[in-house]
Amino acid sequence: MSGPRDVAAGRRPVIAGLGLTDVGKVYGRSAQQFAADAVRLAVADAGLQMSDVDGLLTSSGVTRGVAMSLQRDLGLTDLALLSEMQAFGATAGAMVQMAALAVQSGTASVVACVFADDPLKEGKTAGSAYGTRRAPSGWGGLMGASGYAGPNPLYALAARRHMQTYGTTTEQLGAVAVAQRDWAVLNPLAQLRTPMTLADHAGSRWVVDPFRKLDCCLVSNGGAAVLVTTAERAADLARPPVHVHGWGQAHPGRLLKHSEDFGLVTGAVASGAKAFAMAGLTVQDVDVAELYDCYTYTVVVSLEDYGFCAKGEGGPFAASGALGPEGTLKLNTGGGQLSSYYLWGMTPLTEAVIQARGEAGERQADAHDIVLVSGNGGILDHHSTLILSPHPVSGGAA
C-alpha cells in the first residue's frame, strides 16, 4: 500500500478543520441542515473560505437525510470530488481515507467529510427512532417476523457469544460504561454528565439481555465535519494540523452467515494491522484510543482486536481500572457514544482531533502523540481505522 510516507512531505494528508454542531435533543434542523452547518463550522475553524473547498464526501445516518445536493446548499461549484459514502459506522474513517488519497494524489486539494443525522423527533421517544420499522416481506421481513428489530438484538447475540466463550461478565461491561461516564463528566460537549456507578449500570432496565440500557449508545441529532488537505496547504491555516499517519479498512463479509468468529473476533484485527503497518507503529505506541462504542461490548471486543489486551481478556482489562480518566489507557476520552453523543464514526473521530490538537480541556490526555480512531459498522462487519498525530509523518519520500 502507498501511504503518506510514499509521497512528498508537502503532499501528506492532514485534518485542518473540525466542525461540530450542537448535538443531542436538538430540534428544528434537518440532517441536511446539520450537515451544512458542520461543513461551514469546519471551514471557519480552518480559516478557509467555502470557495476553497473542492471536494465533498457526505455520509447519512439512520434517516438517510444527507444528499449530494448538499453541494448546492453550500454554494459549492466546480468540485473536483463529490460522493455519498456508506460503510455504516465505519464511514467517517473511510471518508477520511478517501479524502487523504485524494489530496495526496492531487485529485482535490481541500476535501470536506461530513456526517449528519436527525433520528430524534420532538415529542417521540428515542426508541421509536431506531429499529421499529418492519419490512412486511423479504428476508428482512422474515427477520422482523422472527422478532428482530434494529441492531440491539444482533449485537446482544454477539455479546452473549463472547460472554459464553471467554467468561466476560455484565459487571465487566458495566466497567466500560462507568469509565466512559467518568470521562463525559469532564466533557462539556457530552449529553450525559451525571456520574454513575456499577450499581447504576446493574440497576438499569434490560434492553435485550445481556444489554442493559447503560450498555447502549445514545441517540443524537447533529452533524460533524472534518476538512482534509495537504500538510503544505495546512501550514499557514488557522489551526494546528492533525496528521494522518495510517489507515485501513476491513469488511469480512460474513454478516448473518455461519462464522466461527461471530462475536469473538472482528474486522478490527485486519483494519488495525493495515493502519499500524502504514504508519510504521504498533499498538504500544498509542497514547489515546477512540474506539467505536455502540455498546459496551463493542469496546471490549475492539480492545482485544487492536491488541490492547489478549483475546478474551477485554472484560477483565476493562474491570481492572485500566480505563477512565485515572486509568492507564486513555480510551474514549469524551465519553464516547455511550455518554457523549452518537454521530456514528464521527464520535470517535471528532474527539480524536480534539485530543490530538491538545484542546480537550479538563479531559485532555497528557500524552497525545498517537491517537487511534476505530469505526465499526453493520453488525461488526465493517471496520475502518485511522492513526492520527499532531506531529508530521517522518521519513519516507522527500
Add this chain to the structure above:
Amino acid sequence: MVGPLDRDGDTAPFLDGTARGEFLLRRCPQGHWSEPAASTCTACGSVELSWAASTGDARLVSWAVTHGRPDGDTPPPRHVLAVVELDEGPWWWTSLVAADPEALSPGIPLRVEFARAAEQYEAVPVFRPV
C-alpha cells in the same frame, strides 16, 4: 409470538417450504449447503443453487432475551432470540419457543417448528429445545 409476514419473489420458495413444514436450504451441485438467502455457494462459489429440505435439527449458537413492558403486577413478557446452526451447517437467525432463558447453553439441541401471526400470513420458522 411471530409477526405478520408476506412473501416476495426472493422468499416465495422458502415460504412454500415453511407452509408444508419444511425448512429449506440452498444446495450446490457439489452438495455444499448454504443459507436460504444465499445466491452464491458459501464453499465453492457456485451460483447453481437448488432448494433442498434440511432435517430441521439444529444447535444453539447464541441467544438474547427481550423484555417487554411490564403490565401491572404481571412480570414483563420475555422472548428469546437465537442464532442456531442447522445440522447441515448454515446459521439461521430466529427465536425460540418454550425456552427457559436460564436453562440455555451453547450447543443444546433444537428442532424447528412453524408459527403464523394469523391465518392470512406466512409460516415463520421457530426453534424449540428438545
